[in-house]
Amino acid sequence: MVVVVVVAILAAIAYPSYTRYVQDTRQAEAQGEMMALSGALERYRAKNFSYEDANTKLSELSPVLANSDYFSTAISVTGTGSQQYEITTTPKTGLMTGTEVLKLNSEGQTCMKVSGCTIGTDDSWKEH
Numbered sequence: 202m203v204v205v206v207v208v209a210i211l212a213a214i215a216y217p218s219y220t221r222y223v224q225d226t227r228q229a230e231a232q233g234e235m236m237a238l239s240g241a242l243e244r245y246r247a248k249n250f251s252y253e254d255a256n257t258k259l260s261e262l263s264p265v266l267a268n269s270d271y272f273s274t275a276i277s278v279t280g281t282g283s284q285q286y287e288i289t290t291t292p293k294t295g296l297m298t299g300t301e302v303l304k305l306n307s308e309g310q311t312c313m314k315v316s317g318c319t320i321g322t323d324d325s326w327k328e329h
Contacts, residue, residue, distance in 0.1 A: 232303060236305070239309075242262065251283040251284055256286075271293055271295075273293060274290045275289050301315050302317045311326040
């Protein structure tokens, strides 16, 4: 009986730590994929002279992010002549609930915050 209680206590302590470790690992993977997508967007711009319509080509530019079980990713093309972009990766419900929304823009600026973030206002990835 004592062994069962000890195991239950250890499980109660270990499971939340393990869950957060898994979340952090998946977020780090998403950050890496967002950086790779940023490179793909730069190649897209070199071929097309703008980011126009890049937001409709996520599955071609980043199959990993487009098909992620843990995040939803969107590309927002902005600026005069479609010369800027912002990538937003939002955690899906389930295991990723409570993790940060990640953003990266065409100037290399980043932010992350649980309820969504604004680049230049909220913490960048480097501050975490």
